[in-house]
Amino acid sequence: TMGSCLVNHWFSAAVLAAWLGINIFLFTYYFLFFDRDERYFYTRAILGSALAWARASAKCLNFNSMLILLPVCRNLLSFLRGTCSCCRRTLRKQLDHNLTFHKLVAYALALLTAVHTIAHLFNLERYNQSQQATDGSLPAVLSKVHLQGSKWLNPIHSNQTTVEYVAFTTIPGLTGVIITLALILMVTSSTEFIRRNYFELFWYTHHLFLVYFAGLVIHGIAGLVRGQTEQSMAEVPPYHCAEYLTQREQNCTHSCCKDPEFGSIPAESWKWVLAPIILYVFERILRVWRAQQKVLVTKVVMHPARVLELQMQKKGFCMEVGQYIFVNCPAISPLEWHPFTLTSAPEEDFFSIHVRAAGDWTERLIDTFQLETPRVEVDGPFGTASEDVFQYEVAMLVGAGIGVTPFASILKSIWYKFQQADQTLKTKKIYFYWLCRDTGAFAWFNDLLASLEQKMAESGKADFLTYRLFLTGWDTSIANNVALRFDTATDTVTGLRHKTIFGRPMWNVEFAAVAAAHPRSVVGVFLCGPEALAKSLQKSCHQHSSLDPRKVKFYFNKENF
Numbered sequence: 001t002m003g004s005c006l007v008n009h010w011f012s013a014a015v016l017a018a019w020l021g022i023n024i025f026l027f028t029y030y031f032l033f034f035d036r037d038e039r040y041f042y043t044r045a046i047l048g049s050a051l052a053w054a055r056a057s058a059k060c061l062n063f064n065s066m067l068i069l070l071p072v073c074r075n076l077l078s079f080l081r082g083t084c085s086c087c088r089r090t091l092r093k094q095l096d097h098n099l100t101f102h103k104l105v106a107y108a109l110a111l112l113t114a115v116h117t118i119a120h121l122f123n124l125e126r127y128n129q130s131q132q133a134t135d136g137s138l139p140a141v142l143s144k145v146h147l148q149g150s151k152w153l154n155p156i157h158s159n160q161t162t163v164e165y166v167a168f169t170t171i172p173g174l175t176g177v178i179i180t181l182a183l184i185l186m187v188t189s190s191t192e193f194i195r196r197n198y199f200e201l202f203w204y205t206h207h208l209f210l211v212y213f214a215g216l217v218i219h220g221i222a223g224l225v226r227g228q229t230e231q232s233m234a235e236v237p238p239y240h241c242a243e244y245l246t247q248r249e250q251n252c253t254h255s256c257c258k259d260p261e262f263g264s265i266p267a268e269s270w271k272w273v274l275a276p277i278i279l280y281v282f283e284r285i286l287r288v289w290r291a292q293q294k295v296l297v298t299k300v301v302m303h304p305a306r307v308l309e310l311q312m313q314k315k316g317f318c319m320e321v322g323q324y325i326f327v328n329c330p331a332i333s334p335l336e337w338h339p340f341t342l343t344s345a346p347e348e349d350f351f352s353i354h355v356r357a358a359g360d361w362t363e364r365l366i367d368t369f370q371l372e373t374p375r376v377e378v379d380g381p382f383g384t385a386s387e388d389v390f391q392y393e394v395a396m397l398v399g400a401g402i403g404v405t406p407f408a409s410i411l412k413s414i415w416y417k418f419q420q421a422d423q424t425l426k427t428k429k430i431y432f433y434w435l436c437r438d439t440g441a442f443a444w445f446n447d448l449l450a451s452l453e454q455k456m457a458e459s460g461k462a463d464f465l466t467y468r469l470f471l472t473g474w475d476t477s478i479a480n481n482v483a484l485r486f487d488t489a490t491d492t493v494t495g496l497r498h499k500t501i502f503g504r505p506m507w508n509v510e511f512a513a514v515a516a517a518h519p520r521s522v523v524g525v526f527l528c529g530p531e532a533l534a535k536s537l538q539k540s541c542h543q544h545s546s547l548d549p550r551k552v553k554f555y556f557n558k559e560n561f
Contacts, residue, residue: 011094023060031056039227041238042153042260046130046139047123054119057112062272065216068105069276071098073283074382096383110187113180124163131156141245151261155224171222179215182208199359203336216269223264232261291377298350300369303444306357308366311350314378319346321409322386331374332364341405345412354444356402388557392524393428400435400529408448415452432467469500507536511544515552525556534558
């Protein structure tokens with residue numbers, strides 16, 4: 001487990017390097033191909049290097065369009081995780097970076113689309129200039145050949161045509177505009193802020209991927225960018241015959257007298273994306289089928305600060321700690337599925353989630369459950385189990401705000417394993433830190449901590465769990481209340497035995513205390529929270545780990561919930 005973090009990083013870097021390498025190879029190979037191949041000698045005479053930029057970026061666009069759907073095939077990933085159960089955990093853990101990879105590919109698509117579009121705008125402008133030119137230059141002559149038949153090179157056949165006209169009336173132009181708009185909307189609506197606050201906007205806009213793929217498949221059908229045909233190249237080889245095109249005599253008898261003939265490059269986007277589209281269709285069918293399976297809501301608990309707890313049962317449902325499910329409530333919206341971390345332990349005979357009011361859908365769900373118990377549909381569970389926690393003698397768990405949810409499952413499961421003297425549990429001591437902005441947010445988690453506190457005290461194991469609650473946002477009324485009741489046995493804010501600390505944790509002090517209490521232990525540090533906190537914890541792990549292999553070592557694990 002100690003080295004698994006390092007191996008994870010290496011494996012992630014290897015996957016990233018492979019993806020980047022294939023992109024660089026495709027771009028370079030096709031750039032050089034279109035920049036040097038004899039078939040495109042005349043095309044280059046009109047377009048210059050913009051041809052190679054457009055075609056090379058198109059190949060990379062196809063490759064990344066092939067990849068973009070795979071990381072969001074949740075059931076495919078679950079299947080791979082299942083078949084990988086015998087292989088290294090590192091490999092299974094990589095599948096949890098699916099959304100990070102999905103975003104990376106999306107950014108690559110956005111960048112490549114920009115390159116492809118700019119290159120084609122140059123191409124259209126050059127086609128237009130060549131068509132209007134009357135100077136007898138090679139581009140001008142090439143633009144006038146075979147205007148009547150189907151063997152032309154320049155798609156702009158008249159002097160009146162504008163770049164805008166081509167962009168909005170031809171198949172490649174129109175589909176290109178539609179694809180680009182769909183991509184812009186999908187990328188801009190999937191920012192962290194919109195996903196957190198306007199999930200519905202993100203959810204519905206993301207379904208423009210249907211428009212994107214439809215447009216992509218049609219985009220290259222018209223074949224506006226052309227190359228010389230094989231037959232024409234044999235009859236009039238370009239390197240040998242190009243000069244005769246611009247200085248041809250009236251009664252030409254030379255072997256180069258015949259005009260070169262051109263044909264379109266066959267559309268091939270569909271070959272790249274067909275397999276992922278079929279896989280994704282199966283994925284959606286499987287989701288619909290799984291959603292039809294009956295879910296029984298056994299208990300509904302309304303906690304303070306508008307947090308709804310749902311306890312459910314479903315035939316054949318089997319979970320592990322740290323996993324999540326997707327929930328749909330047809331009474332609110334038949335199409336929307338929202339992810340929630342499971343807060344129950346595998347040892348319990350139900351599975352549960354805690355829903356915080358954080359947007360229209362969650363607000364409506366909480367309101368609906370306060371009036372009746374509507375039908376809910378569940379898809380999952382997904383994600384790799386967070387079993388790493390059980391591998392350390394000492395574990396420091398850090399949760400920020402609602403990021404505490406995965407630890408509800410972990411703390412409960414550890415306690416069950418501890419009671420049952422489970423051999424897989426190496427944990428002897430847990431330090432739990434929860435950072436929260438307002439007092440109400442502590443309330444729903446209080447019950448769990450209070451019951452664990454009570455059970456541990458009854459079993460004579462009160463020192464198994466040490467927890468520290470940090471209130472990072474507070475006002476004077478709370479401060480006065482605390483000052484008045486400072487000597488009470490239980491905490492003013494939470495009613496628990498451990499006092500709430502006001503302000504942010506001093507991590508150096510916390511780590512030093514753990515290091516002093518466990519001078520020869522290996523300590524696992526687990527976070528579910530923001531990136532800034534991850535950086536400061538990682539720094540503390542390095543600072544407080546001893547260089548002596550026999551002494552204390554801190555290993556940082558950021559869970560990807």
